[in-house]
Amino acid sequence: MEQFFYPKSVAVFGVSDRPSNFGRIIVENLLRFSFPGQVHPIGPGGGSIGGRDIVPSLEAAGGCPDLAILLIPAAQIPDTLEECGRKGIHHVIIESGGFSEFAEERENLEESVRRIARAWEIKVLGPNCFGVTNLEQGLVLPFFIVEPRYMKSGASALISQSGGLVYDTLMLSSCENLGLSKVISIGNKLMLNENDFLEYLVSDAATSTIGLYLENFSDGRRTMELASSTHKPVVVLKANRSPEGEKIARFHTTALAGDDHVVDSAVQQAGMIRVANLSEMMDSFKIFSLPPLTGPRLALISRSGGHGVVSGDAAHREGFELASFSREFYERIQESKRGVIRATNPLDIGDVYDLRLYADILEWALQEQDVDGVVFISTFSSESDGQHMQELIRRAAALKHLYQKPAVLCMISNREQWFQIKLAADFPVFDDVDTAMNALAKSFHHSRNLPKRTFAGSLSRGAWRRTAPTRLADSSRLMTTKETFRLLSHYGLPVADYGIVRSIGEALREANRIGYPVAFKMADDLHKTEKGGVRLDLKDAAALQEAFTGMQGESFVVQKMSPAGQEVILGVKRDAEFGPVLLFGLGGTLVELMRDIVIRVLPIDEYEAERMVDECKGAPLLRGFRGAPPADRENLVRCMIALSRLACDHPDINTIDVNPLIVLGKGKGCLAVDAKIETLL
């Protein structure tokens, strides 16, 4: 992949000397950024750009470029790709769009590209993208104008499925004076996808923070593996939060887990950080350019009481603590200012009129043993104040490596000084303390979660990736009750004692064997509850007989009534992007009204299963709520792991629905009472 980022020579196809020509813009970007390698503009019309002749073909360009960029009509791409292959080029970026406008021809075109690329061992990025930007090398391949004076080389990288968001990122990083390492626009992901570049960035020494903008995960399990394998923060902006997921029929427990909920869970499970929008992505880049926050104790320093209150609120919201300053700290400020300062945190330094002291106060705060990080808020309007603020920022930048604690500066000024402040040093400045505190929480969360738990999505690849059926009847079938109970039992998930019966005689015999009270239910019927096909707590033969008489159907379940316990539900579904996931919730109203559901991508181990239980808001119900005895959490965890194993062993299973599982008292285990399994045909 190296040659996508560090090519020694580049050929750009589709260049003309018309000012509006997109290929020309790429060539000009490379010249503006003093790209040190060779640039070959190729186009049929001749002419020249910046002293470089536009030649009609690769042949005419001479030599063998490391990288080719194609910005030509879609229909010409196969031939050109073939030309690249013959010439020995192994890295090609197709920036052209138009693949999708060709409707019926599109698939042929895509197939051609794939075939030619495989034949010549060409790695293809795109189509429909802005290619690659590597500021370290002056390699700037988007076909819009980028100005070197706005851009800065740095350590944050972005992989983006949308060109528009690449545009935004370059502009916003310009406004924030934020250094970027590599920006990759992956477009339609015809061949290379986010994981190929994520893998590269994980081992790229120039990159310390990785951003991902995705509209879909090409292989979510692989993304999880990669993200969990690195200490670098991976920040995910996942758009396209399809509301369609919510429309799925309600009879499945699994319908409770919308696709976006799965994304949330997967991102968290792999130690990634999810953001809601690009501003939050930028703030993440800013905070991760500082030393990590490794403890919760903050020093809040500002020039007014109101800022103290506002920052205190924000700190409290994010779960931080207010650090205790030492007496020496206050005394040092007092001495220097020759006046009274109130010994509090948040600290109000509004009465310190000598602004040169600010940088000292910042450093003293960083030196405090009980302080894990400093948030410094300052609003100012005058030119002279601005000078001091710039000095403060430069000092903060200088102290960055000395104390290995984050100093978060929040500054507001008028529009004349707005960017002067941002440009004062290679050091981030935040505008809003709320935003800054939220970013700081991400830093703390990330450093606390290190070392990351590695996610190993060790399923037989591809098996789970078949498209999930939208309706049951289409391409899946329901296992019989008998099969279902057997499979669950086989994996160690205890099922309340039962028998499958077809006559009243069999029913009575089974009930005698099991012992009353029993439940009597229609077997193999998805809608048995609605049909009145469930009768509970039948205390004797007469009651069973009466229940049998009122029920239609061919086969039935006679089942031991479970002792009272806490109802939970366990479900498995195959997510289109992440494969099999497990969902857990406490039965009844909590799940149905509150959607109190926890999800994990499978497989899970004991640690993850325990965390799932604990993350449930209803978890106290299992611990012995309102004087009830505590439930058998250990056994519940074993059941969850069993179900995880079952699901991972059977790629043909689409959904599993254990509802309810009764968790009995401590040491007494669990009992599955009802369950459905749906397999793919």
Place this chain on the structure above:
Amino acid sequence: MEQFFYPKSVAVFGVSDRPSNFGRIIVENLLRFSFPGQVHPIGPGGGSIGGRDIVPSLEAAGGCPDLAILLIPAAQIPDTLEECGRKGIHHVIIESGGFSEFAEERENLEESVRRIARAWEIKVLGPNCFGVTNLEQGLVLPFFIVEPRYMKSGASALISQSGGLVYDTLMLSSCENLGLSKVISIGNKLMLNENDFLEYLVSDAATSTIGLYLENFSDGRRTMELASSTHKPVVVLKANRSPEGEKIARFHTTALAGDDHVVDSAVQQAGMIRVANLSEMMDSFKIFSLPPLTGPRLALISRSGGHGVVSGDAAHREGFELASFSREFYERIQESKRGVIRATNPLDIGDVYDLRLYADILEWALQEQDVDGVVFISTFSSESDGQHMQELIRRAAALKHLYQKPAVLCMISNREQWFQIKLAADFPVFDDVDTAMNALAKSFHHSRNLPKRTFAGSLSRGAWRRTAPTRLADSSRLMTTKETFRLLSHYGLPVADYGIVRSIGEALREANRIGYPVAFKMADDLHKTEKGGVRLDLKDAAALQEAFTGMQGESFVVQKMSPAGQEVILGVKRDAEFGPVLLFGLGGTLVELMRDIVIRVLPIDEYEAERMVDECKGAPLLRGFRGAPPADRENLVRCMIALSRLACDHPDINTIDVNPLIVLGKGKGCLAVDAKIETLL
């Protein structure tokens, strides 16, 4: 109040000609902003500022100024205020801080100020504030440097309890090119508070949107009355979200309602808009400077597919719909651009290369009948694109009044063009589509809630405003069970039939009268549950006898067991800032684990009570959940109104706790089973 904002002459006390003198900065601000009235700098040291002599006293200044600003040591304030009074000045702003540093003397000082002010009928704003800014008049009284070139007169006003936030607001409005009408820094609120200025701004023709930054409400009920009396949006940033509220002992249902939860509810009830931070306040000012969004159907227009996805997500999150464009709309674009455009919403106009068309497309979208508002997203980098974008903004500004629909522009550019865009017209530009969509939701919410329901806090003033006791034993007492049940019954809240008994003989007699099964409970004991003092469902005399034997105490309750129904809780507490509030929740786990609680400031009517029930996430349980019969919602609403009346009639009541109230089936009413009332001593 008029003279605080439109004085013909102003006296500033505490001025010297030292450059760092704060009084001098005020005088200079007035000169810079060409304040049209007279300015009298007063200070003992002589000298002059901008050709105006600094005179030693009011006497020496001559005439009688409409407004005096005091920025002098706190200890000198009483004398100077006296001087103002004698001279006939009725409006004084005390900007000096230092009141709070004087510790023990402070109360004397404050009392002096109050006494003198009352004696001379002086309205006093402050102390410890930045006074008043009225850009329409060039009246700029903060003692920090404000530059006219950054400020713009407009229709948004702010009342702020923090000077720091006034500073921020002036700077941020400069960056957003946002017009301000009046900014009032209320400081310590010694005499005038937010309500005095809110009342003024409600009827101020120059102000159309009102922002409030508060750390506490001086009289929350009055704020609610004022806010609900106007169609102007009142945007509230309430800081100081004291977590202390959460620490209150848990035996009270009312402890479930934190102070901040009460604020949330009160703000919503009075039709105000709560924001989380100042950025959101600015975004609110921006959106309310546009025509209101009166319907949910949006047109989303952008230059890339990714922006379409991101804006679609944001629209979905805020509950908006995507408008259907007419065929003519698409055809018009197609004709003009001479190419194919995909007929979708979000609309991708990335292939429209003639940027002059953008403004037309915006106008056509506004003309569409099915479109209630337009969100237009554009990122750009080049100078020439910037020109077109400015043109687009000016066109949007021109169309503002023509179509009476909001056109929300989201634009991102590099730092050179960032402020050029903002300054292109008197029209707001948003950066982030997420933020913009959230602001738009506020506009929609506000216009949908008009006409507002008027809140009339018609309690006997002051009665509820006594400080609530922190612990029961301190200054309150628990009513006896008998008194409690009687009072509830008197107000029409049905209590399950009961008797208070002291002996087993009485108990058995009462049980016979009531009819078994009965409950048997300790009376007048707050901790009866923990002490084992509650026995339920006693089926006969023997069971009652056994229960009696096992219980200690002097008096007991024998009570009819209520039929099964839905348990709810009703609570009343006196909030320190809003007086009596009612809280409602569905009993059991929903309330205790999920904090599913709805609150209203009392009194409430049927409409509000119904909304309370419906806002509860657990509300479906009352409608007949999972086949259960629907509950008597009408009667529940009557009980809530009864409790509201009870609480408003008795200002000495501190808390009421009806837990549980059993809501029986439709037409069968409700039954209170247990209740506590705590009164102030």
